Amino acid sequence: MVPKADFDSYYGRPVLNEPTWRAADIAGYLFLGGLAGASSTLAAAAELTGRPRLARAAKVGALGALGGSLYALIHDLGRPERFVNMLRVFKVTSPMSVGTWILTAYGPHAGAAAATGVTGLFPGLGRAATVGAGVVGPAVATYTAALICDTAVPVWHEAYREMPFLFAGSAAASAGGLGLLAAPLSEAGPARRAALAGAAVEVAAAARMERRLGPLAEPLKRSGLLRLGEALSLAGALAGATVGRRSRVAAMAAGAALLAGSACTRFGIFQAGMESANDPKHTVQPQRRRLARARAERDLT
Amino acid sequence: MKHKVLEYLPFVGIVLAICTASWVAGRMPAEGRAFAAGLGRTAGPRRRTISR
């Protein structure tokens, strides 16, 4: 029987075209961008408060994450050789364009910060670059939230209020994790606290997001990756704050858990978005409810 | 499935590289001045000999 084109959609097929983004690239990019941005800020904070090894570890980590994120971003392009076309225009309407310019500003700072940090050359310039990267870092960490929310993918778009906080928290947690992993115990205090606060914000934002999205939160609630990410982040943060204070090995394990947790969270968010884009009911039903509400309001007035 | 795993390898590799580099950076002396001390070329082996 020619299948009934049911009320929700045309032969059950999605209304939206599935994002062409590959998870390894773009979810990876979300994670690495967050790690880079937050690490830079953490590095600046560490440097200014006299924690040179934490600062250096964070700077190197930030530069590495930046490099990785650029690799992922370019790898996902259909025409990588045209990457520079990103600089043709500056579009405030495009988070990717804004993000590109943010990265353009951030990249040299992060690079200089790491280079001077490792080599010890030009300490003055290094400090300036470190501070610069630290100030731009949060933007690097959070603009990606606007990037994915500024799509028609139902879960992403509808979650735009919480997403930046979730990303900020997740970024802080991962940066903290990297600090825990790389810095000596003596200097890891900010990393421990960043991890703890970051994980808390990440989990709180996710919970709020799921509550507010109602039926649309289904892909989020169903996501094993998100649950795993939360668990790893919380466990890492708690472990870091407790046993991690005393044991270098424990601190490293906690850091690894935090990094993994943050990555899982980003992959989970990415996956949930893809699922919502591929299920027409997530597109059609909220829109129908919205129309019904508007109609009801019209009828009232 | 194999293909899927392969797809994620670069990402995992990048993360491991970051962790390693960062870890190494964290173990350098507090006032790390490798290049400033003119020891750039031997920074590698030198790093390995440094202990906490």
Next chain:
Amino acid sequence: MAFDLDERLDEGRRVGFFTDTSICIGCKACEVACKEWNHVPDDGLNFTGWSYDNTVKLSADTWRHVAFVEQRKPLGHQEPGVGDLDFRWLMASDVCKHCTHAACLDVCPTGSLFRTEFGTVVVQEDVCNGCGYCVPACPFGVIGKRETSGTAAKCTMCYDRLGAGEEPACAKTCPTDSIQFGDLDELRERAERRLEQVRAAGAASARLYGHDPDDGVGGTGAFFLLLDEPEVYGLPPDPVVTTRDLPSMWRQAGVAAVALLAGLAATAWRRKR
């Protein structure tokens, strides 16, 4: 809408499509004429069993797509003669909507997508670097990324033809004039009149889709007369341009960034012991 303050469409010069699905015969000439003109590659040979639709959806390689819907519902006062069933067979040629507020255009980071002097939205293949952002941005599932070229592609409303004073290939070929091209204002008036006719002929479920400048995308440059709910044809019932919320997004992101900055600074507040 914060981000189209500067994008004022000159409605007087804007052109568009009115696709009257009540006279569509599902011949798919639009699909073929479009491909011939724009050198769009074929989209694979797959028997779907979805009535007579074997092209499935709009994509980088299908810029016009004819939907076929078999329904056990009456069509106005048509006597379908199919046993005791009510029955109707709906066909509709879908296309890029060339939205007034076009998310694909807004989010494109390279400026590959741009608004033409005709009020249409066009991808510049030589500029596009294949970031794919436009794909999830489109609330209609129109634009796609072509595997072979790595760039995004969709209906251009035959931009080059418009420049030569010719109508788009699909509208020109449409045997029953189901696809009408013209001045958008004039098309909207024509569509209103046609809707009245179709309703008078008994098709109570007929409605216009995309013609309303107050809808979530500010009205579309390609709008439709449909005989059922939009979702039946695979169209979103109440599409909203995602960038409508972008100012809030930036605000939230900004607050989050500041919080992150402050938070991380706070973690290091106490000097190292």
Next chain:
Amino acid sequence: MEFGWPLLRQLTGADRTARGPAAKSARTAGLRARTSTADRVVKSVCPYCAVGCAQNVYVRDERVVQIEGDPDSPVSRGRLCPKGAASLQLTTGSGRQYGALYRPPGAADWQPIELDTAMDMIADRIIETRRATWEREHDGLPTGRTMGIASLGGATLDNEENYLIKKLLTALGVVQIENQARVCHSSTVVGLGTSFGRGGATTYLQDLQHSDCVIIEGSNFAEAHPVGFQWVMEAKARGAVIIHVDPRFTRTSALADLHVPIRAGSDVAFLGAIINHVLENELYFHEYVVNYTNAATILSEDYRDAEDLDGVFSGFDEQGRSYDVASWQYEGMEAVAASGDRDQEYAKRTGSSPPGRPETQGGTGAPLNGRPQRDETLRHPRCVLQVLRRHYARYTPEMVERVCGVPRHLFEEVCRHLTENSGPDKTAEFVYAVGWTQHSDGSQFIRAACILQLLLGNIGRPGGGIQALRGHASIQGSSDIPTLFNLLPGYIPMPHAHENEQLRDFLRADAPTKGFWANMPAYLVSLLKAWWGESARADNDYRFGWLPRLTGSHSTYDTVLAQIEGTCKGYLLLGENPAVGSANAKMQRLGMANLDWLVVRDLNLIESATWWKDGPEIETGELRTADLRTEVFFLPAACHTEKDGSFTNTNRMLQWHHRAVEPRGDARSDLWFMYHLGRIIREKLAGSRDPVDAPVLDLTWDYPTHGETAEPSAEAVLAEINGRDAQGRPLSGYTELKDDGSTACGCWIYCGVYAGGINQAARRKPASEQNWIAAEWAWAWPANRRILYNRASARPDGSPWSERKRLVWWDAQAGEWTGYDVPDFEADKDPGYRPPPDAQGVAALSGIDPFIMQADGKGWLFAPAGVVDGPLPTHYEPQDSPVANPLYGRQRNPVRKVYPHENNRYQPSGDEPGASVYPYVVTTYRLTEHFTAGGMSRFTPYLSELQPEMFCEVSPELAAERGLVHGDWATIVTARNAIEARVMVTDRMPSLHLDGRVLHQIGLPFHFGPNGLARGDAANELSAISLDPNSHIQEVKALSADIRPGRRPRGAALPELVRAYQRRAGVSAGTGMEA
């Protein structure tokens, strides 16, 4: 200030958000439509169906860069369907073949061959086979022909190409010349021709807009002729009621007001019941019927109706399976015999009055002699109207339910709409296509509609008439300039074999003495002059003796049997794919497998070209490539953009298409092929003193050539078709033709197309600059009339029936007929004119005789001659049918043509034991996305992706009954073969309720085959060769079959499955063979 970097433009210009001009690239700014940069625009015509959509072909650097509709065309208004829109890919795509190929006997694969070598070899084969098979006489009668060579194809070619095919092959003594017109619309020529006088559609597409009710039956108009369908939508927009009567709910039904599901093959019962309804309720258009039809004519006392003889008419010969039609005549007229058995009647006819013959009426009318008696009160029991009334009395609404499965309320709706929309102020139009023609009594389906439209007064009037939708670009042309065995150009019959027959005997037998047909001597002599020029003189009978003679049916299906039998050894396939498109495709391939040589000319490697290496029989092991001795030549053809020529569209309109570019590689036009083949053969035969070669050597064959390929001038051929006088001046109309040898004319009905030395078919005055008739767009036969019999649009006194339906009227002041269209009447004949009793020729027609090609000037409700299976349409069941005929004791058309062969077994029907083994009705059809046997669509990616695979359509009930799963596979089995198809379960295929049973129908698109991009088994593997006796058209629109889930068996198991079914059903050589 202009910056290269868009960011700077953005920051300095007005486009601050960079969503407009700032983002524009230099390449974008430089974009130009390739239509505007073309070097030239060449006017052309779409090569697919016969709507005849005008095309503009854009050429740049000697390559075609774009093809689109020409908005100036009054027919298509610039629109094209998916096929027309894909014609760029058809003509320039990668699927086309450009090299000549050769397969030696027994070889496993093709090898390339030089074109010249191939031409030389083909010429040798023809000469050799012709000599070896020359038949001086047959059963003692002179025939002067070869039965060893046959050709098939022409409907996709130009008129000029068809002309050369017919001319050269006839001169070579080949009679088995056939084309798609045989298998598509030959019954149209019989049905419309006998009823009205000419075998073409009575009206034209644009006129549909003036209709108040359009009944589409036996046609899937919207799908098969989408661009023509715009005029139906135009009518609908003006308030017309659109009715679609069809077994399936199609894309046409989707746009209709009323869809009436009907059992395939039962249309005569349906139409007969409407006729009954009209007669019983006195709803006919009285004044029209009395004056313009033969309703008042009184029939012979000897006539017995099918009503009296349980399904047969008087004169039936059970053994000979034929009718002696003497008793069907008008009272007081000499007995006139029908054809089929011409030897029996010939002597009588040469001595007395001429016969009516099927298909002669294509261009003219059936000849009649004498003055029939009439009863203008229509009360005489033997007057046609009363006979009609009795004949159709049993065609009741109840019978419609029982026979057609049409519920009573739907039937009554149709009656109501049709009759309410007919009359002085309203007109209704019937539209049909091969859903009516392809039956074992297809001619009668069309006759039934003719009767109905005459009764309702809908012929010759705006918005009325019968629209025959033809399916190939020039299938009308290939009937007019017939590549058909039984006709000469202009529907002059091919002579049969007789002793000592002279031209005058032939003319006495075949030319009538009244109406325009009386001038046949002039038409025929002019034709012979065109062919044999100086050699054709009065003293040698204008070389009439050089025409090869017929001895019965030599239709394409007879040829297939002859190939299997081994008498036909050489075969030319010119743009036709019988291995997919003809009934019983396996028989077609078995025939080709038995040939000595085969020439295939096509755009692509179609199934008919490759069956020897990858055909279905190779797969089943029934044939082995190494054993197949057939030598195969494949010559790539030129497409419509690569040659000049004219197509005749479905409404008799000749449109010229100009060559846009030279064909590439070895691709050549068929004009080139025939011309050079003839040239080479003539060179090889030069000096021969054998009288057998004289017709070839004396043939006028001196067309000018041009270009590197020496392409003959198509316009020169058109000029010859048009004809010239003794001084060589082009004639301006067929009234100028003479029977004294002073004029030469290749096809008398086309006389005028080159009037004044101007190619009238190339006229393209935009529709917007003309009235709705658009008479200055191209040229239509006859005499550029667009609506035939338009004298009937006026009352007997010459005034219009109504203001609304004005078309042609008598201007008493000026003393002439005038109006929008060219009057289809002698311009100055007063409506009050009554011929004197001894009047001859055209003068014998009165002022109220609108059907000027008929000898009595009337539309024929009753056909006293011209139709060999009955003067009135009578319902018979298809050859293979699961239903017993409830109307008569006769199950099948008693005079249908059947071809017993082990691969062409028929099935038990109705109540016969075993009938339930094949319990379902199968009907075949076209899809919008493909073209006929697929040669022009399945190799085209843009069309193939739209319908990529063979499928079958079944109802949910049938799916449940047989366990068929949507999207899965099913196997469909008949006594001939079994095929597989993907299953489409749909409400659009309604089950029917008739006579207390539920009957399921299965729909099969017939386009698919194993080659190309869109593939599948061919539906024609299932069909049988069983033919309409009038037109030799095959029955493929209604047969019976079984269906089962799953794919068909492979290899030898496939024929075994078919045999197992045969055994279960008790199929034997005698099954379904009774009269």
